[in-house]
Amino acid sequence: MTIQWFPGHMTRAKRQIQEKLKLIDVVFELLDARIPESSRNPMIDEIVGAKPRLVLLNKADLADAEANARWSEHYRAQGHSVLAIDSNTGTGVKEIAPRVQALLQEKIDRQIAKGMKPRPSRALIVGIPNVGKSTLINKLAGRAAAATGDRPGVTKGQQWIRTGGGLELLDTPGILWPKFEDPEVGFRLAATGAIKEEVLMIDEVACFVLRHLAAYYSDTLKERYGLASLPEAIPDIAAAVPVLEEIGRRRGCLGSGGHIDYEKAAGVLLRDLRSGKLGRITLETPVDLA
Numbered sequence: 001m002t003i004q005w006f007p008g009h010m011t012r013a014k015r016q017i018q019e020k021l022k023l024i025d026v027v028f029e030l031l032d033a034r035i036p037e038s039s040r041n042p043m044i045d046e047i048v049g050a051k052p053r054l055v056l057l058n059k060a061d062l063a064d065a066e067a068n069a070r071w072s073e074h075y076r077a078q079g080h081s082v083l084a085i086d087s088n089t090g091t092g093v094k095e096i097a098p099r100v101q102a103l104l105q106e107k108i109d110r111q112i113a114k115g116m117k118p119r120p121s122r123a124l125i126v127g128i129p130n131v132g133k134s135t136l137i138n139k140l141a142g143r144a145a146a147a148t149g150d151r152p153g154v155t156k157g158q159q160w161i162r163t164g165g166g167l168e169l170l171d172t173p174g175i176l177w178p179k180f181e182d183p184e185v186g187f188r189l190a191a192t193g194a195i196k197e198e199v200l201m202i203d204e205v206a207c208f209v210l211r212h213l214a215a216y217y218s219d220t221l222k223e224r225y226g227l228a229s230l231p232e233a234i235p236d237i238a239a240a241v242p243v244l245e246e247i248g249r250r251r252g253c254l255g256s257g258g259h260i261d262y263e264k265a266a267g268v269l270l271r272d273l274r275s276g277k278l279g280r281i282t283l284e285t286p287v288d289l290a
């Protein structure tokens with residue numbers, strides 16, 4: 001899904017989410033575990049306000065397990081409840097409902113004290129395009145998914161999905177825009193496929209990835225492409241070009257006249273990265289944060 005984010009669209013997206021907030025008890029902020037900060041909406045605190053929030057590091061299966069732990073700690077230190085999950089297979093997804101119970105316990109206790117039967121907790125998933133919102137909704141819905149719409153308080157066209165564990169989910173997620181200003185963020189979003197490659201040059205995106213891999217995952221990089229060595233330092237993206245060239249040579253990415261086809265080589269690297277063939281890679285570490 002490609003969305004052109006102009007100021008008017010952002011205002012509308014923000015307003016739509018804030019309308020939905022009135023209906024729910026808890027927000028699931030879905031981030032890409034490989035690029036948590038880069039996949040975060042810049043205005044999320046302002047949009048969500050004081051509503052209880054669960055930060056979900058999705059696609060944790062593709063990210064480095066140690067980095068997942070560090071990022072979880074990072075967001076916990078900001079006062080959020082955090083879970084690392086894989087919405088495709090469902091790893092970690094079962095922990096969501098108990099976590100919501102814990103987050104809302106005081107509210108539930110107050111209802112019980114007033115003699116009320118606690119109603120299911122209601123959640124809204126928000127996140128940038130391609131972060132896995134629909135996949136998580138489907139996983140939470142499971143086979144026993146039942147829309148429970150047409151009740152008072154249900155916005156027209158929106159349905160509640162029963163997920164079990166005393167949790168109901170709004171079936172339409174809130175779509176948020178990513179950060180645009182920082183070029184590094186743009187490269188990370190393009191590398192993971194969150195924004196279309198054509199927005200940036202694919203060979204530049206690949207060189208950005210190579211610089212990161214050489215710094216944090218050099219053995220993986222050398223092994224995967226049979227590279228004898230890597231440059232001692234890759235201070236900038238341009239310095240990664242010889243590595244891309246070598247990968248192209250090793251993988252037979254040749255264009256007319258037998259020259260290395262950099263775009264083909266970049267395609268090989270990015271496909272390997274996104275499919276997990278390079279192993280579990282996190283493209284942003286808490287250290288990268290200013």
Ligand SMILES: Nc1nc2c(ncn2[C@@H]2O[C@H](COP(=O)(O)OP(=O)(O)OP(=O)(O)O)[C@@H](O)[C@H]2O)c(=O)[nH]1
Nearest residue numbers: 001058059085086087088129130131132133134135
């Ligand atoms: N490996 C892995 N892939 C995932 C996970 N969650 C989602 N995906 C994949 O990520 C891609 C995007 O998932 P969607 O659920 O369509 O994302 P979305 O946020 O609903 O996307 P938009 O509709 O564009 O807003 C799909 O190819 C999913 O299979 C996960 O936890 N692990």
